[in-house]
Amino acid sequence: MADPWQSAYDFAVQVARAAGAVIRKAGEDEIKVQTKSCAVDLVTQTDERVEKIIIGSLKEQFGDGSHCFIGEESVSNGQPCNLTDKPTWIIDPVDGTTNFVHGFPFVAVSIAFAVNKELEFGVVYSCLEDKMYKARKGMGAFCDDEQIQVSDVKDINKSIIISEHGTDRSIEKVTKIFSTMQKILRIPVHGLRGSGTAATNMCLVASGASEAFFEIGIHCWDIAAGVVIVREAGGIILDVDGGPFDLMSRRMMSANNDIIAKRIIKEIEIFEVLRDDAPVPSK
Template sequence: MADQWQREYDFAEKVARKAGEEIRKAGESEIRVMTKSCTVDLVTKTDERVEKIIIGSLKQEFGEGTHCFIGEESVAKGEACILTDKPTWIIDPVDGTTNFVHGFPFVAVSIAFAVNKELEFGIVYSCLEDKMYKARKGQGAFCNDELIQVSDVKEIKKSIIISEHGVDRSPEKVNKIFSTMQKILCIPVHGLRGSGTAATNMCLVASGAVEAFFEIGIHCWDIAAGAVIVQEAGGLLLDVDGGPFDLMSRRMLSANNDVIAHRIIKEIEVFPVERDDAPTHRIY
């Protein structure tokens, strides 16, 4: 019996490579920068162009109207961010736009595929590193076709933790973010890191380079592909309060094991964010 989603999985990798090549080419030329509602979250014309390439290629391959799409730039222009039971692509064309603009060498193409609201596979192409991370539900996780797995570290003091500052610069939220980081650093842990791209951060957890990554205020397209990769590498996903992972909640902790995860959760100062699928939600 033919594998139901193998064709989609294989094509997603091809599209991710095509998108990554477009990003590299754009990085070699002058970058015209626009801003979203927050000046920290920079966006370039490359985002829009790459998303069109990805969605256009998928529609051409599988037929117009056969699949649904949730894309960062599409949602920014007013399209709904609602995950249904229909086959759905969840796309971040340039994860790490600010990195891209500044020449900081971590930029990823993130493509996930969900059916019946369940993630079937994820592709993360760290295009400046030329690292292709991928995973299918129940079939393991890979980087450049080599099997990867999470770290076996269980002692928090021997761990490296990743987090990001986010794009909201309101003093209340910034204070909570840095208070959390201070408490985690003083456990103490080996170190705190951040690549500037959630998709890459999750792949670092999956490959065993770090023990955990958490963030409040991320979006579903930032983490959908990485979620599959982490789980297939033997890791786990939780809400930052220890509850079940919810793709649309904009709150996520990924870790190598529950010992590390729950030790970090004790230190996280949670603050409210509007869900991706909220009717009034706007991207920041």
């Protein structure tokens, strides 16, 4: 029986690499910065241009109208963020926009593909590092064609944990985020880190460089590809309360094993965020 999605997977890798080349070229030019929702959440013309390139290429390749698309910039411009049973591409054209603007060297193209609401494959191209992470469900995870796997560390005191502080600067959320970080540091762990891009953070877990990454407030396009890569590298994905993972919940814990995950989850101070698939308010 022919594999229905191998060609889509191979094409996603090509598209991610091409998009990364555009990002690198833009990084060499002067970047005009606009603000999105706040001064911290920066957006550049590159975001929109790269998303158009990715979606345009995918539509040209799979142009029968049977495929759906969820893209960061499209949703920002008012399109709904609904995951259906149809084949669906979930795209973050420039994950780590703030990094990109400042020349901080972690920027990724993230492309995931879901069918019947199940993630089939994910591609994360860390374009400034020139590292291609990829995985298909049931077929392992790879970085530049070399298979990767999560670390075998089970002692929380010997772990490196990744988290981010997000873009919401409300007192309540910032207080809970940093209180959580303080409690994790006092376990103690070897260290807390953050690359500024969720997709890259998940690939660091998948490749064994870190034992866990969690965040509240991320979006489905930030993590969809990384979810497949972590799982195929032998890791686990949970909700930050320890329950089942929900791609649209904007809450995610990824870890090398459940021992590390459950110990970190004990320290997380949860706060409310609006789901990605929440109804868009009418104007």
